Structure formats: C-alpha cells, structure tokens
Amino acid sequence: MIPLFEHYRRCAETLPHVSLGIFPTPIMKATHLGAAIGVDSLYIKRDDVSGKIYGGNKVRKLEFLLGQALGIGAREVITFGYAGSNHALATAIYARQVGLQSISVLLPQPNAHYVRHNLLLGHYFGAELHQYRTLMYGAVGSVYQLLRHKRRYGDFPYIIPPGGSSPMGIIGFVNAALELKEQVACGKLPEPDYIYAALGTMGTALGLTLGLKAAGLKTRVIGVRVVDAKFTRPKKMARLFYQTNSLLHAHDSSFPLYEFSDKDLEIRHGFMGSRYALFTEEGMRAAECMKTQEGISLEGTYTAKALSALIDDATKKALRDKVVLFWNTYNSRNLSYAIEEVDYHDLPRSFHHYFEEEVQSLDRK
C-alpha cells in the first residue's frame, strides 16, 4: 500500500488511484558529484526510474489522475503542454496502459533533440497530437477538440491540466514526501535539509512541501523556476497548496489543515535563462558534471537548470555541511527502440519543422 494510504486509511477508501509505477524510487548517494561540487552529503531521489517503460515525476501524478479518469468511466483524456512535453508523453504512455485514449494539445517551443524524441514517442504510443501556434489559438483549439470528441464519442474527455498539476495530481507528491519519510526512517539517508527540484507547473514542489509538513520533516524545498514567472505567481502557488490540502482533508479529516507561507517553498529565479526550454550554459555544465560523475543524463529544460542552482549554492559554500537531496524529475528509461519505429512524416504537418530545422545551439553536441 502507498504511504499516504497507510497513514490515512480513509484516503485509501475514497481517493482514486491506479498503480502505474515502481515505488519507492531509490535513494542514491552521489558521492562523486558531491565531492566535485563540495557537498559532503548529497543524495539523488531517483524518480527517473519511477516507471518501467517511462520514468520521471509525472508518473506519481498520473496514478491519481488516471485513477480518477477510470473511476468516472472516461474513455479518453486530454492534456496540454509545449511540443516536447514530458508530461504529455507520460500521459500518452500510461493512459494507453490503462486502456484510455489520449489527446495532446501542444504549443511551439525551442527545438531540441528531446522534443523530436517526445513527439515521435507520443505518436508511437498512440496519442492524438495537435499543435497550435499561440496560447490563444491553443485555447480555442482545445475547446474545438473537446467538442469534436464529445460529438464523436458521446462524452467529454477527462481533462488533465498542464504538468498534471491539479490538486488531484499534486497528491502524488504529497505521497512522495511520506515515501521519503519512510526512507529516512529506515536509514537510506539522513533527514535532508534541502530538496532541490525544478519548478514548472509547481505540482512537484508544492506536493512535497505539503507532504513534508504531514510527514513532520524539517526539510525545505528549493524550487528552481524554469518557466516564465507569470506561471509561478505566489497567489497561484498558495491557492494550489490550499486546494490540495482541502482535498486531502475532505477525503480524510485526520489529514491536518496547514498554513502556507512564502517561506515554506523557496523559489530560485536566476536559472531559467532567457526563456522556457532554451538551454543555459550553466545548465549544460551541470548536466555534464552529473553525467561524468554519476552516469545520469539530465535534460536542458528542467533538471539541468535545477542542478545548476544547486551547484551555484554549493559554490557559495552554503551546502558544505548540509544534507542535500536532488530530486531527479526526468526519465532515464531507454526508449530508442520505439523512436526508431516512427517516421516523422507520420506526424501532423505542424510538427515537421522540428525535424527539418536545426536544434538550438547548446543542444548540438
């Protein structure tokens, strides 16, 4: 049974959940990377192997989201993201695994190899892919797709927001914090002072923040912002925190109601670079360091930038005697067998340019 359900038995009875991944994910001591950057006690939470086919942080959210979709008898799910969205891909893969169709409504982003791979994989795993040029077109296009599917199948698809960060999805990361508490209790790592994680749609960082309170851990979350600041406003953050907390409390009144203050979740603003999904020099150096020291591959949009913030703090000697946990939110399962199966010409035309134009300069090596 998942830790959340062990601690809160009413949640086990009433919350939707479908098991998709392999949990708990391992804790790994990053001795070499730690030595290289000057952090004696550096650990990695290996959410990159959270699933057998496809890992990463979205699996935890999808266990609740797809659980709910199945619970209400949906046959299709629709979700949203940028063209290379790991979330849209994870949704496609796991929706199909539980017998649901998936639709991805996507927006343009800077080109990279991983964008090409995720698009090919989305197609391989049966997602219906659409791309719209702007947020406005995307909004109108989404309504059109919803109506089209309603007309064709009689029901609206189950809606999963960008990044899976609805209160229901975020519960996946409340559970992750309780999972971490068990790993601390059985000696896999000392209680961390800090968790570093990329901050996108904020579900990961907010779920952990709420879960750490419930777990009674003193660990603080450092969210490294990798998206435009308009997506991570304090008001929205507080709202999502309280909505998730209320949802859990509504399902099990023994789940306490907590206060959320700005100090609970520290946000780092200096590491996104000029825009979302445009890689940074520091990020690429951080990823290179991870690869040579620990053999783990990061990507340039989220995890490389998150690690570059951790390394920056370490360089300022702020982490020398701290216990630091780097939450690896990226997938590390090899999917090249599937990528090789798809010809990009089989994708809708609007995606072909990703394969015909060069990738961004920092991704060319």
Ligand SMILES: *Cc1c(COP(=O)(O)O)cnc(C)c1O
């Ligand atoms: C989606 C994603 C994130 C961001 O998580 P949020 O919960 O949206 O903040 C971080 N890393 C990777 C690799 C992701 O795909």
